[in-house]
Amino acid sequence: MITNAVLVSVVVMVIVCLLRINVLFAIIIATLTAGMAAGMGITETASTMISGMGGQSNTALSYVLLGIFAVMIGMSGITTILVNKMLTVFKGKKLFLVLTIAGIACLSQNVIPVHIAFIPILIPPLLSLFDQLKLDRRAVASALTFGLKAPYLMIPAGFGLIFQGIIRDEMIANKMPVTLNQVTTAMLIPGAGMIVGLFIAIFISYRKDRVSTPAKKIEMPEIEVAASLSEKIEDVKWGVQHWLTIVAILAALVTQILTESLVLGALAGIAVLFLTKVVKMSEGDRVIQEGITMMGMIAFVMLIASGYATVLKETGAVNELVEQTTEIIGTSPLVVSFVMLLVGLIITMGIGSSFGTIPILAALYVPICAAAGLSPLATAALIGTAGALGDAGSPASDSTLGPTAGLNADGKHHHIWETCVPTFIHYNIPLFIFGMIAAVVL
Structure with missing residues (x-):
């Protein structure tokens, strides 16, 4: 089992990332390692990786367009007004500010399902405020990742409805009947673990003052934000262009909800800002360049991560890892729960997507849970937790890439050491523990 392609490649990826090698190179190295460990050969592995990159093409285009939209919103001046307001409201209230950011992030998953789209709009203008308050950006990274994960684990609305619906459907497909309400009930205990992790991060780990300085080696490219965001904040009066910007944001939101497409949503917002001349067409080259700089990484x-996931699936190493594991663990509910969560952590760390991991895990875990005498609720909790484990802390997950894109806008935040490591510690450990508890008590 120690030579399994998934296990070997994930270990290689983690080590390479911790050595501060760029995450893009780290995933490519892990992909080639997985292919060669499975006997595919370097040429076949590279071809498989490239062919699999299309699996995230829609997501990649969405992020680029959202970056362009965020730059245009910044140029409108509305973010300057927001920052001035927050400077007044949150002066000397670091913890309250971090909790507010966590709350806003939670809304992005269920009430207003825009996922990470709000981060490049909200966070870069607030970086100067963070520095004034001497706020540890690792606390903000933890708050953002919490908001991007916890709601879909616990609340069956928006992305949560999709996530819990996948668990229900895959369990039924593997002949273990379960309802959506049962899945929601089962996921409340693991979700509570994330709340504990958030409080530990904010009130204990990163409560002290910390001044962020440019890193010697910047993991993500420094973002050249719009002039209205990078210049000294001045008083800006509310005007017509700000109302039109609100209209553009609403247009993007409504279009995304109606079409279920982030691409079309972002295009709608961009079109409104151009057509209303909040941003002039002559500024097109500038906003595209800055938008790609912001979100292109x-x-x-995400494209490379999709190729990596494809290689892992083609090698059959995921199924092999689970099968080899089940031969060892037997049918003890406690041992089964521990090992299944550990395997889920390894798989999701590599693939970087909790949603994409669920179908893989469900097909293999349901028979094991049934043999161990675990109830449908306990099985749902294990599958959901195993899928979510690793998403926080994975270098290839949008739950970590999104926060880094915003917090590193001035080049003072490191993706691995200041986003991935803190979120891995504060969320994967509680998820693991509370997932075990759920398997025992449900």
Whole structure:
């Protein structure tokens, strides 16, 4: 089992990332390692990776367009007004500010399902405020990742409805009947673990003052934000262009909800800002360049991560890892729960998507849980937790890439050491523990 392609490649990826090698190179190295460990050969592995990159093409284009939209919103001046307001409201209230950011992030998953789209709009203008408050950006990264994960684990609305619906459907497909309400009930205990992790991060780990300085080696490219965001904040009066910007944001939101497409949503917002001349067409080259600079790195990482996931699936290493594991663990509910969560952590760390991991895990875990005498609720909790484990802390996950894109807008935040490591510690450990508890008590 120690030579399994998934296990070997994930270990290689983690080590390479911790050595501060760019995450894009880290995933490529992990992909080639997985292919060669499975006997595919370097040429076949590269071809499989490239062919699999299309699996995230829609997501990559969405992120680039959202970056362009965020730059245009910044140029309108509305973010300057927001920052001035927050400077007044949150002066000397670091913890309240971080909790507010966590709350806004939670809304992005269920009430207003825009996922990470709000981060490049909200966070870069607030970086100067963070520095004034001497706020540890690792606390903000933890708050953002919490908001991007916890709601879909616990609340059956928006992305949560999709996530819990996948668990229900896959369990039924594997002949273990379960209802959506049962899945929601089962996921409340693991979700509570994330709340504990958030409080530990904010009130204990990263409560002290910390001044962020440019890193010697910047993991994500420094973002050249719009002039209205980078210049000294001045008083800006509310005007017509700000109302039109609100209209553009609403247009993007409504279009996304109606079409279920982030691409069309972002295009709608961009079109409104251009047509109403909030941003002039002559500024088109500038906003595209800055938008790609802001979100292009995430887009390419997601493409490479998709290729990595394809290689792992083609090698059959995921199924092999689970099968080899089940031969060892027997049918003890406690041992089964521990090992299944550990395997889920390894798989999701590599693939970087909790949603994409669920179908893989459900097909293999349902028979094991049934043999161990675990109830449908306990099985749902294990599958959901195993899928979510690793998403926080994975270098290839949008739950970590999104926060880094915003917090590193001035080049003072490191993707691995200041986003991935803190979120891995504060969320994967509680998820693991509370997932075990759920398997025992449900």
